[in-house]
Amino acid sequence: MRRWAAIVIAGMLGGVILPILAVLAFPSLAGHNLWEAMEYLGPERMFHLVPASAPGVKPIAYLDPNMAHAVCRIDLTRGPSRIISQLDAVFWSVGVFNAHGLNLYSLNSRTSGRSDLDLLLIRSSELTPLGLNPPPILEQAVVADFTVNSVIVVLRAFVPDSTLVAEISDQLTSADCDAPFQLEPPEAEPEPSDAVPIIAD
Amino acid sequence: MVFTARTDSAGRILSGNCDYVIVGQTPTAELWTLTAYDGDSELISNPASRTGFHSREILRHPDGSFSIIVSGLVQPGNWLPIGTATNLILVLRLYDTPLTTGLIVVEQTMPTIVAGACR
Numbered sequence: 001m002r003r004w005a006a007i008v009i010a011g012m013l014g015g016v017i018l019p020i021l022a023v024l025a026f027p028s029l030a031g032h033n034l035w036e037a038m039e040y041l042g043p044e045r046m047f048h049l050v051p052a053s054a055p056g057v058k059p060i061a062y063l064d065p066n067m068a069h070a071v072c073r074i075d076l077t078r079g080p081s082r083i084i085s086q087l088d089a090v091f092w093s094v095g096v097f098n099a100h101g102l103n104l105y106s107l108n109s110r111t112s113g114r115s116d117l118d119l120l121l122i123r124s125s126e127l128t129p130l131g132l133n134p135p136p137i138l139e140q141a142v143v144a145d146f147t148v149n150s151v152i153v154v155l156r157a158f159v160p161d162s163t164l165v166a167e168i169s170d171q172l173t174s175a176d177c178d179a180p181f182q183l184e185p186p187e188a189e190p191e192p193s194d195a196v197p198i199i200a201d
Numbered sequence: 202m203v204f205t206a207r208t209d210s211a212g213r214i215l216s217g218n219c220d221y222v223i224v225g226q227t228p229t230a231e232l233w234t235l236t237a238y239d240g241d242s243e244l245i246s247n248p249a250s251r252t253g254f255h256s257r258e259i260l261r262h263p264d265g266s267f268s269i270i271v272s273g274l275v276q277p278g279n280w281l282p283i284g285t286a287t288n289l290i291l292v293l294r295l296y297d298t299p300l301t302t303g304l305i306v307v308e309q310t311m312p313t314i315v316a317g318a319c320r
Contacts (some may be wrong), residue, residue: 012208055246062203065244065252066234090257091232091296110231130296158232158296160257162250 006097034101034152038071045081045178047072047155049169066160068168072153072177080122080183081153082141085175086115089168091158094119099150119144120181121151137181150158153177202230202298206291211315215289220317223281223291228309231297232256237271237281240288247282253275254279272317 236253
């Protein structure tokens with residue numbers, strides 16, 4: 001009887017519980033899919049051109065062959081990231097994804113309302129304290145805040161025909177995802193003093 | 202927003218051995234592209250080096266609608282060559298479309314995929 005019970009328990013464990021645990025554990029075991037998949041393109045905080053899709057060439061499944069794509073990986077624990085680009089494309093968009101490929105933020109050439117892109121990516125915990133004394137960068141740039149630490153920025157631009165591939169690719173790789181900025185408010189001008197300066201001879 | 206077709210408008214699986222006419226209008230979008238893939242989701246090699254059409258280059262009828270002829274044989278007008286692919290997947294991508302807000306889905310039309318001759 002005890003032997004049968006052991007067989008039944010082993011069967012339950014192997015046949016039911018372990019597969020359920022394996023399925024439940026899959027998302028955490030899968031790791032940083034998109035982040036790791038994009039590592040081969042190059043180092044962080046730089047835009048890298050994704051090779052164009054063509055017959056027999058599929059860098060990422062179902063990338064639109066009419067679009068050129070550049071990718072920048074950013075670890076926001078190393079500080080906010082300011083993204084600047086100037087694209088002459090008829091249509092462009094920028095998407096920010098988490099490490100698993102979930103879209104967190106997007107903006108396109110029409111919704112941005114301007115031809116250039118100036119976007120500040122910052123962790124929510126760092127943005128909140130800035131509200132009391134906002135630095136000028138918050139007035140200039142579009143600000144997007146995130147609760148995750150690792151983000152992948154995908155900048156894409158429409159390529160109407162193959163003669164424009166080189167020009168648009170150059171514009172994409174000229175985009176900066178580590179542009180300089182200042183989060184500290186500018187220092188106040190020193191108050192003019194009525195005191196006569198002492199000039200030592 | 203991406204729409205994928207693996208069957209024609211009559212529900213039959215798309216085949217590279219058949220001709221199709223994609224006819225009508227797309228939902229409202231700033232830009233759209235239509236791309237043909239084979240059954241393995243690969244772009245299809247063809248002498249014309251064309252893997253799809255987009256809204257800025259397509260020839261339209263006077264009413265703004267369009268017809269794209271999907272065929273392995275040379276065709277006049279908007280010809281989307283499919284080489285010798287056996288299976289076919291058509292992907293319509295809409296960029297900057299009000300569909301994503303979910304407000305006007307009911308009024309939108311999709312182009313139909315009408316099967317023609319098969320070889």
